[in-house]
Amino acid sequence: MLLIPKPACPHCGHPGFRRVKTAPNGDGGSTRQCVCLACDQGFLVIDEPTFQSELPVVWPV
Ligand SMILES: [Zn+2]
Numbered sequence: 049m050l051l052i053p054k055p056a057c058p059h060c061g062h063p064g065f066r067r068v069k070t071a072p073n074g075d076g077g078s079t080r081q082c083v084c085l086a087c088d089q090g091f092l093v094i095d096e097p098t099f100q101s102e103l104p105v106v107w108p109v
Contacts, residue, residue, distance in 0.1 A: 055082075055093045058108040062086035081109075 056063045064085040071079050076097035083090050094105040 055104045055106045057084035057087065057089065058091050058106050059084060059089040060087045065091075 054063055062084055065082040068081040077095045080093040082093055090109045092107040092109055
């Protein structure tokens, strides 16, 4: 089992968030829409299947 580092909020750096929805990218990865538990700001977490050992891409929205 791979240990994947948890993404953190790009707005305040808090590691806790809840997923609002997950949309498949069509290439095996997925885009998760998340909301930070600390500052309540939204952001996207993009999982790329070819980079499983690296940090997921976090995109503020
Ligand atoms: Zn935050």
